[in-house]
Amino acid sequence: MTDKDSSLNEPAVEAESAEAALKTIVDGFLHFHHEVFPQQEELFKKLATAQTPRAMFITCADSRIVPELITHSSPGDLFVTRNVGNVVPPYGQMNGGVSTAIEYAVMALGVHHIIVCGHSDCGAMRAVLNPHTLEKMPTVKAWLRHAEVAKTVVHDNCNCATEAESMKVLTEENVIAQLQHLRTHPSVASRMASGQLFIHGWVYSIETSEIKAYDAERDCFVPLDGTLPTPSATPKGRF
Secondary structure (H helix, E strand, O other), X not given: OOHHHHHHOHHHHXXXXXXXXXXXXXXXXXXXXXXXXXXXXXXXXXXXXXXXXXXXXXEEOXXXXXXXXXXXXXXXXXXXXXXXXXXXXXXXXXXXXXXXXXHHHHHHOOOOEEEEXXXXXXXXXXXXXXXXXXXXXXXXXXXXXXXXXXHHHHHHHOOOOOHHHHHHHHXXXXXXXXXHHHOOOHHHHHHHHOOOOEEEEEEEOOOOOOEXXXXXXXXXXXXXXXXXXXXXXXXXXXX
């Protein structure tokens, strides 16, 4: 077979691969439906008409990040919002899904905690450092302008020797930037001022499963290892 003949088969191979990928997903659903669901049927009956999540979890859309898995949570425990770069647009700039979800979580569900979670090897953060890679993705490029403040902080203050070092610092600074954006939302600001809502900034390591949490008092990220009180990014309530 010539190279030309081989190339003619590529679409068929890709189609077969795509079909296999979908079958894996469907098989997973069937396993859940027939094996997992019956074991937790009582839980799902309770969840069928109401939800009382313990926290809102804002994280990246990256397929390697599974909030329920890394926090060992059950259905109904987390109100999850995911997007490219775990971004929180400042209030008023965008009447989009993230802002709507925040308002609903705080006002309708009454969550007491909002966690903004970044992660290692984040493609969005790599794109922020290398904006030329987004020339054919104008929507992503526009979205990641919400991380521009973090990029500027790193550029002006960090003498990183490698891109890996820049990525680490940028990932942390982006979480801090999104926490600052989060505080511009009226529902969040009001509940924080009255001590009814607490915000947290985390960075999850895919390779090690470790989490570092932002400590506002010390202005740094510290390991979330259970040896000390859980670090908080929340200012003290005023009312």
